[in-house]
Amino acid sequence: MKTFNGYRRKNGTIGVRNHVIVMNTTGELAGLTKKLANLVPGAVPVTHQTGQMQYPEDIQQIYRTLKGTAGHPNVSATLFIGMGQNDPAETIAEELQKEGHHVHALTVQKSKPISVVLNEGRQWLAEAVKRSHLEKKEKADVTELTIGLECGGSDAWSGVTANPSIGAFSDAIVADGGTSILAETPEAIGAEHILAKRSVSKEVGEQFLKIVDEYESRAQAIGEDVRSANPSPGNITGGLTTLEEKSLGCIKKGGTAPLEEVVPYSGKPEKKGFIFMDTPGYDVESVAGMAAGGAQIVLFSTGKGSPTGSPIVPVVKIGTNPKLYKNMPEHIDVNAGKILEGTHNINDIGMEIYDLVMEVANGELTASEKNNHQEFAIWRLAETM
Amino acid sequence: MTYTFEGYQRSDGTVGTRNHVGIVSSVICSSVVVREIAEHVPLAIPFVHANGCAQLGDDFQLTKNILVGVTKNPNLYGSLIVGLGCETNQVSGMLKSIPKTKPTKGIAIQELFGGKNTISEGVKAAEQWAEEAASETRKTYPLSAINVGIMTVDPDESSLHQTAPVIGKVVDRLIDNDVNVIMGMSKTLEPAGQILSKRAPNPKVKQDLHTLSEGMRRGRWEKVQDKTTGLHEWSEEETDLANLEARLTGTKSIDGLLDYGSYPEEQGLNLMRVPSNIVEALSGLASAGCAVVLMVSSRGVFTGSVALPSMTVAPQIEGDFEDELVDVAVTNNDADQQADQVVQKIIDICSGQESKLEELELGEFSISHSGTTY
Numbered sequence: 068m069k070t071f072n073g074y075r076r077k078n079g080t081i082g083v084r085n086h087v088i089v090m091n092t093t094g095e096l097a098g099l100t101k102k103l104a105n106l107v108p109g110a111v112p113v114t115h116q117t118g119q120m121q122y123p124e125d126i127q128q129i130y131r132t133l134k135g136t137a138g139h140p141n142v143s144a145t146l147f148i149g150m151g152q153n154d155p156a157e158t159i160a161e162e163l164q165k166e167g168h169h170v171h172a173l174t175v176q177k178s179k180p181i182s183v184v185l186n187e188g189r190q191w192l193a194e195a196v197k198r199s200h201l202e203k204k205e206k207a208d209v210t211e212l213t214i215g216l217e218c219g220g221s222d223a224w225s226g227v228t229a230n231p232s233i234g235a236f237s238d239a240i241v242a243d244g245g246t247s248i249l250a251e252t253p254e255a256i257g258a259e260h261i262l263a264k265r266s267v268s269k270e271v272g273e274q275f276l277k278i279v280d281e282y283e284s285r286a287q288a289i290g291e292d293v294r295s296a297n298p299s300p301g302n303i304t305g306g307l308t309t310l311e312e313k314s315l316g317c318i319k320k321g322g323t324a325p326l327e328e329v330v331p332y333s334g335k336p337e338k339k340g341f342i343f344m345d346t347p348g349y350d351v352e353s354v355a356g357m358a359a360g361g362a363q364i365v366l367f368s369t370g371k372g373s374p375t376g377s378p379i380v381p382v383v384k385i386g387t388n389p390k391l392y393k394n395m396p397e398h399i400d401v402n403a404g405k406i407l408e409g410t411h412n413i414n415d416i417g418m419e420i421y422d423l424v425m426e427v428a429n430g431e432l433t434a435s436e437k438n439n440h441q442e443f444a445i446w447r448l449a450e451t452m
Numbered sequence: 453m454t455y456t457f458e459g460y461q462r463s464d465g466t467v468g469t470r471n472h473v474g475i476v477s478s479v480i481c482s483s484v485v486v487r488e489i490a491e492h493v494p495l496a497i498p499f500v501h502a503n504g505c506a507q508l509g510d511d512f513q514l515t516k517n518i519l520v521g522v523t524k525n526p527n528l529y530g531s532l533i534v535g536l537g538c539e540t541n542q543v544s545g546m547l548k549s550i551p552k553t554k555p556t557k558g559i560a561i562q563e564l565f566g567g568k569n570t571i572s573e574g575v576k577a578a579e580q581w582a583e584e585a586a587s588e589t590r591k592t593y594p595l596s597a598i599n600v601g602i603m604t605v606d607p608d609e610s611s612l613h614q615t616a617p618v619i620g621k622v623v624d625r626l627i628d629n630d631v632n633v634i635m636g637m638s639k640t641l642e643p644a645g646q647i648l649s650k651r652a653p654n655p656k657v658k659q660d661l662h663t664l665s666e667g668m669r670r671g672r673w674e675k676v677q678d679k680t681t682g683l684h685e686w687s688e689e690e691t692d693l694a695n696l697e698a699r700l701t702g703t704k705s706i707d708g709l710l711d712y713g714s715y716p717e718e719q720g721l722n723l724m725r726v727p728s729n730i731v732e733a734l735s736g737l738a739s740a741g742c743a744v745v746l747m748v749s750s751r752g753v754f755t756g757s758v759a760l761p762s763m764t765v766a767p768q769i770e771g772d773f774e775d776e777l778v779d780v781a782v783t784n785n786d787a788d789q790q791a792d793q794v795v796q797k798i799i800d801i802c803s804g805q806e807s808k809l810e811e812l813e814l815g816e817f818s819i820s821h822s823g824t825t826y
Contacts, residue, residue: 094729098755098814116502116818120639120728122672150754177751177769180776181812219481220538220562253826285824289671291508293826299505301538301562349506349825351480371538372562375481394565438567440484444502447821449672451727452639 069243069421071212071428072204073363074143077167081207082140083363083428086111086379087195089188090133092149092156093118096175100148103185107192109199110146113378117445118155120452132333132445134159135359137170141379143202144169144195146188150176169195210244210339214424215357215365215380216320217250219350221298222305222370224387226316228416229368229403233385234322235417236366236424237341241324246339248330248362249321250346250353252282253293257311258318262343266326274329278345297348301371320368332446333359351375352446354382364427366420374398375442376435381427384434385420400434455595455629455795458803459743460529460588464553467597468526469743469761469802471588472497473581475574476519478535478543479504482560485567486534489574495529495582497758501735503819505539511823516541517713518819520549521739523556524715526598527760529585530555532578534570537562555581590804596630599716600798601742601760603636603726603733604749607697611750614767616699618782619748621791622798623702627721634716634740635701636726636733637709639668643686644694648723652706660709661723665691671822700748712736712820730755731818734762744802746794752777756809758817763807765794779808 074082087110091100094116104112113136117129137145137159145163149156149172160172173188175181216233218225237247255262259279266272286293298307307313324341333356336342344360346353350373354365358380365380367373370387372395386392389404401420405411411419427433459467476499477486483500490498499522503515519541523531531550535543535558543558550556557577564570602623607615626633641648645665652658667685686694707720713736716722724740726733730753737745738759747753749766752775756762768781775781780797782790801807809815 094731094816094818095753095755097731098816102813116729116731116816119730122670124672175754177775220536282826286508286826289509289511289823291823293508296508296512296540297506297826299538299540300542301536305538347506347825351502352506352825371536372566373481373536373538374484374561374567395562397566397568438484442480442483444480446825448824450670450822451729451732451820452668452670 069209069425070206071425073207073428074202075205076140080140081211082142084141084379084381085143085199085202086141087144087192087199088113088137088142088378089146089148089192090137091115092133092147092154095119096148096150099175103148103188106185106189107196109196110192111378111441113443115443115445117447122449122452124448128332128448129445130155130159132355132359134163135333135335135361136379138163138166138168139358139379140361141363143199146192146195147172148188149174169198209240212240212364212428213246213248213336213362214240215248215250215354215362217350217354217357217365217367218317218320218369219367219375220369220371220373221302221307221313221316222387223307224407225368225370226319228406229385229387230316230319231413232403232416232420233320233366233368235414236420237320238322238324239417239421241322241340244339246336246342248336248342248344248357248360249318250344250357251317251348252278252345253297254314254317254348255279256283256293256314258314262318262321262326271326271329275326275343278329305370330360332356335361347446351442351444355443355445364424372398374435374438374440376440378441378443381433382435383423383427397438398434455631455799456592457595457799458590459593459597460590461593462526462529462554464551466526467593468528469598470527471495471585472528473578473585474499474523474528474531475578476523476531476533477501477504478519478533478541478546479539481505481536481539482534485561485570485574488571489532489534489578492575493578493582495585496578499758499817501817501819503821504541506825507540508823508826511821512540514713514822515819516546516549518735518739520546521713521715522759523550525738525741525759526743528554529588530581532574533558534574535560595799595802598743598802599632599634599741600626601634601636601737601745602700603737603745603747604638604640604697604700605730605747605753606750607640607693608750609693609696611767612696614782614784615748615765616696617787618790618794619700619765620702621787622794623700623721624704625791625795627702627704632716632719632722634722634724634737634742636737637723638726638728638733641694641697642668643691644698647695648698648701648706657706657709710740713739715740727820729818729820731757731816732820735817735819744798746798754814756807756815758815761801761807762809763797763801764809777808
């Protein structure tokens with residue numbers, strides 16, 4: 068059994084990083100949140116412009132994402148900055164405290180000068196960073212790992228090299244008792260029947276077909292066709308011709324294991340094994356959703372070269388072709404292009420990915436971490452009011 | 453008397469209140485690179501946001517329009533567009549839509565083989581503009597050379613009773629001095645469309661304002677079967693409050709009603725539909741060419757825009773507490789006198805005085821969605 072050393076949390080989960088983060092609950096406070104995080108070395112701002120004047124379906128999804136991010140196993144402590152009476156900061160903080168997380172809510176008020184707010188926040192964060200340095204790692208095995216599977220800036224090689232290699236990895240970790248999450252619902256369009264057939268039950272299969280169908284209808288409801296804009300301009304220059312072709316390549320990341328469960332955006336899987344999460348194909352939003360759902364590491368294949376990461380989870384970049392690896396080595400962790408050169412096969416790269424995942428779980432930094440890529444965005448379902 | 457201020461004239465003839473070089477991200481994927489370039493170049497400010505890819509139709513067009521509009525903002529000497537390469541919002545497409553009247557250049561991470569190269573290329577280009585911009589000096593221009601944005605934040609009855617008489621007069625004075633005013637029309641003002649429509653000479657504007665007063669329409673896509681959920685009829689309370697808020701717009705004729713992400717065609721007083729998200733609304737006003745924004749609020753506001761000075765007008769809090777976020781605190785004293793004070797403050801800030809939010813370096817940028825991402 069493969070093992071790694073990680074940070075055991077009070078709720079039993081295990082983290083592969085030990086971040087101290089600051090989050091805003093409403094867009095108005097994003098600037099203040101960044102300003103505060105900048106005062107304390109080691110504190111990471113996780114900001115967004117959602118949470119203000121939105122429909123309930125969005126509010127629900129945003130709060131689930133904020134809570135999942137703040138209570139993530141890779142996070143040692145979270146400071147929420149909120150304002151006003153209906154702000155969720157206090158409630159989310161209390162819920163997470165009950166689960167044993169180190170979380171605090173700071174509410175800005177009319178009568179409280181900003182210098183006081185910044186001072187209070189800085190003190191709490193400085194303590195939290197100090198506290199995080201004292202936390203010791205302990206041994207855990209691969210059954211406790213959840214790995215997100217993403218692709219972005221795909222080209223015609225994605226479905227030939229990197230994605231099948233990720234699939235080989237996914238099958239291996241699932242066979243070892245771990246968990247992998249495939250996502251990007253619109254990139255299952257045209258290939259949904261293949262995944263549905265692999266579901267453990269009729270219900271799971273139907274649930275999966277339903278979210279794919281809803282995604283396409285959601286676009287049609289505003290008079291648009293997902294297939295018209297996807298593949299993107301970069302995908303097309305990369306050699307992809309249709310969404311079906313992109314999808315057939317995309318789902319290769321899911322390997323061949325049975326589909327155990329379908330979870331909503333930022334939802335936590337109850338089962339282990341191979342899971343599907345309903346997310347957009349938009350990389351940063353999708354990665355943020357899988358992270359909020361508990362993935363400790365995300366694998367991300369790219370053909371054109373995409374540098375993005377996450378503020379809380381290491382993102383491992385797998386390049387689909389040798390040219391990309393040669394041109395943009397600073398952004399790529401694994402060169403699946405070796406398959407095209409004939410020196411390695413899909414299984415070799417799958418195992419190389421698995422070995423790297425264990426090293427990253429042990430603390431080795433990924434390319435996106437080294438370059439400070441900490442992009443964060445939450446999928447929106449409706450217009451801001 | 454004609455209002456004048458000290459500003460910077462741009463190569464396209466517009467006049468700005470600040471002297472920035474814009475580093476504009478075409479997509480979220482280049483935001484880290486954009487921030488790094490901006491950190492290395494004096495006068496540079498980063499425009500980063502969560503949009504730019506996996507967007508469809510109108511939603512994509514909106515993102516592109518706002519970004520193109522921002523590059524035209526008179527507070528920018530020039531703009532460097534930084535893309536990734538494979539995104540929906542292509543740099544080449546943006547460059548086609550940006551008039552070649554100010555320094556503009558586009559670069560992309562994939563074309564330059566990585567973030568490090570892109571940062572050094574970007575810094576090189578932006579540094580040269582920053583040097584040129586730094587040699588510009590403020591000169592005296594009539595205030596009518598700029599667009600002034602005005603928007604409300606959390607308006608309530610008691611605050612509007614104090615702010616509306618003053619701001620109404622401010623707007624009238626600006627219009628009398630040929631200053632273009634773009635007034636944010638968010639959901640709190642929409643129910644007043646009926647009474648505002650009486651001041652619109654243009655029949656189309658009249659009709660559009662009337663339609664807004666029928667109820668709130670916003671797109672939502674989760675329950676695709678039920679498209680009518682987008683319409684919410686205004687309550688009497690909402691309408692009463694809106695009619696009060698309408699007094700902020702003064703008494704002059706309403707010359708245009710703009711959509712979010714569009715540019716004014718008419719001189720004078722324009723209303724612009726904006727979301728209730730403060731940063732998104734400010735970005736819309738910046739994109740429509742405003743060089744300064746006045747936020748009329750019931751309280752101190754915690755965010756401005758990176759693109760322009762944002763100043764806050766709110767009621768004076770009782771006691772001797774001075775809100776460090778408020779630029780002008782209004783009272784029940786003489787409205788004419790206070791209107792003069794607000795206009796003077798606008799002129800001072802346009803001439804280089806920092807607003808409270810600028811002092812605190814609280815400025816953000818963000819673009820609304822009119823559709824879901826894919």
